[in-house]
Amino acid sequence: MKKILHISKFYPPYIGGIETVCHEIIVHSHRYQHRVVCFNGHRDSMNDVYEGVEITRVGPFASVASQPVSFSYFGRLKRLISSFEPHIIHFHAPNPLVSLYLLLVIPRRCKLVVHYHAEICTSKMLYACYRPIEQWLFRRADVIIATSPKLQTDAAALGKFQKKCTVVENVITTDDLDISPDDEKRIEELKRRFGNKPVVLAFGRHVPYKGFEYLIEAERMIKNDCVVVIGGEGPLTEELKAMSDSPRIHFVGRIPDDELKLYLHAASVFAFPSITSAEAFGIVLLQAMYCKTPPVTFTIPASGVNFVNLNGVTGIEVENGNAAAFAGAVDMLLSDSEMHAGMGAAGRERVIRNFTWESIDAKIAEIYDSL
Incomplete structure (x- = not known):
């Protein structure tokens, strides 16, 4: 059975658009084994099981421009990849700090799907710092998912990577x-x-x-x-x-x-x-x-x-x-x-x-x- 590690900013029961998409994919993709790593809604880190799926929730110590920050995330992600040995990592972007962590620890053998949900608009300074990492992430990706044709064609960050892009629309139950x-x-x-x-x-x-x-x-x-x-x-x-x-x-x-x-x-x-x-x-x-x-x-x-x-x-x-x-x-x-x-x-x-x-x-x- 192919193993998929999902990296989402948060995960249910936390409510949010990206979190809902990640959850729906896991719920309906029964042919694969799934694990999730994400931030927690409070400062404590924990492992739990949500609807039969193992979740690693990392507690942030701060938030910068709505982006959680945790230095311990790096070690937890590295250990999780080593123990779970995923065939595919499904990364939900944007998630600036975790993008860098992922690029530093992802094995060569591991395939990377980047699910691109939105541009970063909260801070021009933050995005200026993040853009080189984002471009590195897209270069490493095997597939880039855009949530609409308009996002794929209009997002400046995806300009050089159109051949890797495919559109998978968000859905509801x-x-x-x-x-x-x-x-x-x-x-x-x-x-x-x-x-x-x-x-x-x-x-x-x-x-x-x-x-x-x-x-x-x-x-x-x-x-x-x-x-x-x-x-x-x-x-x-x-x-x-x-x-x-x-x-x-x-x-x-x-x-x-x-x-x-x-x-x-x-x-x-x-x-x-x-x-x-x-x-x-x-x-x-x-x-x-x-x-x-x-x-x-x-x-x-x-x-x-x-x-x-x-x-x-x-x-x-x-x-x-x-x-x-x-x-x-x-x-x-x-x-x-x-x-x-x-x-x-x-x-x-x-x-x-x-x-x-x-x-x-x-x-x-x-x-x-x-x-």
Whole structure:
């Protein structure tokens, strides 16, 4: 049995886009033996078993520009590779410090798959230091996975490595989003909580690239009677609340996993105001589209967001950072029931056809087996 070592920034039960992708690959690739090494959510290091898979979680002692830092990671990674003897290392990038560690310890015999999720946009200084390591990583890679055709062609870092690149789209498990009769009652209760007004929903970590401040600005220009529900938490939460002076905006905090589908089905519009290529795909877009909730997005260079949401087909895309255009797109969806229904149905169909595990199972197996 071929052995695969996955290196992810974090791993479930920690919730995040990259972590979800790594988890889905492991859950569905039954023909291989998997191990995972990642950072822990706190400073203590530990080994545990999650859903039958052995996980090495390394505690960081600090974080720099949202990147965990641990010097002990190097030794743990080296020992793990020596003991597990993987045939393939599946590395989820970006993960700057661990990229360097990996390049220093990976055996020649070991094949390397680099799963490139996003460009680093949080710090130009950090990326300037990291870029030589990143290029070394791509040179060493046997295969580079991009999560969308747009990311593959537009990301400057991949320019010289197109022959190594292949596209494997991110996917979701749709069973988690299907609703029962009991769920329908809970959805109606949720709507009543917001006065039975159309819900414009947004959620995610409250960090700069998510662009929530543009949604708050757009709310002032939305003409339709509605409420704007913002879920999630983060370092900008209090600042965003301070910006909001409208009774139509409701901050609901972190939405529990078992309630997420209720919010998505209750919403009329899914607002996705991310503004940089740090938002490289948008798995939550897939979730909203599967629930027939059309999204409004900005145009983002080198991002798969505008590959996921097809402008004028599954939702509406507007000029990056243009809050007035964003508000206008929300109003269009709230005012035109025929457009709303058509985009909702098209979005669900697009997800079913292109973004479920069944659509990429063969791609992952082909990559692993070819190595």
